[in-house]
Amino acid sequence: MKNYKIILVDDHQLFRDGIKSLLLSEAHIDIVGEFCSGNELLRFLDAGKIVDIVISDISMPDMNGLDLTKILTEKYPLIKVIILSMHINEEYIFEAIQNGARGYLPKDTNREELLEAILQITNGEEYYSKEVSQIALKSFISKSKQKTKEEIITETLTERELEIVKLVAEGYMNKEISAKLNISIRTVDNHKARVMQKLNLKSSIDIVKYAIKNEIISL
Secondary structure: OOOEEEEEEOOOHHHHHHHHHHHOOOOOEEEEEEEOOHHHHHHHHHOOOOOOEEEEOOOOOOOOHHHHHHHHHHHOOOOEEEEEEOOOOHHHHHHHHHOOOOEEEEOOOOHHHHHHHHHHHHOOOOEEOHHHHHHHHHHHHHHHHOOOHHHHHHHHOOHHHHHHHHHHHOOOOHHHHHHHHOOOHHHHHHHHHHHHHHHOOOOHHHHHHHHHHOOOOOO
16 A cells, blocks of 8 residues: 655644644555645645645635635645535535535544545545535535526526516516517517416516516616
8 A cells, every 4th residue: 555645734733733643653644744824835836746635724824725725626636635624514615625625524523534534535535524414415405405586487487588577677668678579569468468477467567576576687
């Protein structure tokens, strides 16, 4: 088994010392550097140093760990990033994943879990702690059940009907809509009638109210 070269990035020396103490006894892990900022790490890598894994905090003075992850993913795609942070919330988790992090664990993780994360990630997989996975899953389920106003409106109205709603809400008369869309006034009337039937509306004023309420137009 090859030795994996790991770098620690955290602005707290005490925390870096703690992580080192967890990993130094492992025969196949070499701590090849530790830095208190993302810029320090990037200067180190720009010098041509070989690194397999970067374990990074999020909150740091010059560059947060999420931005650092994005830079590393784009500039050094062979380096795998593990976020180790006290921030265990949906916003940080999804941004870290989107920026290319291969693992995300809380700072109070134990030695066994950290080693398991390193093992899985070096084998080409990803690793998220149980707490992180639960937060991500709950968010995904919640979002999958909710449709945006735009999605609901798009499913309800055809593209042409949506055009009619926008123009009515913007104050255009039927004759003006007819000329603008190059369709007959009768066709405009038919579209408006179908819109009102679909949305259970009574008049053009109701169409205007609907468009404003559902942000089809802005005031």
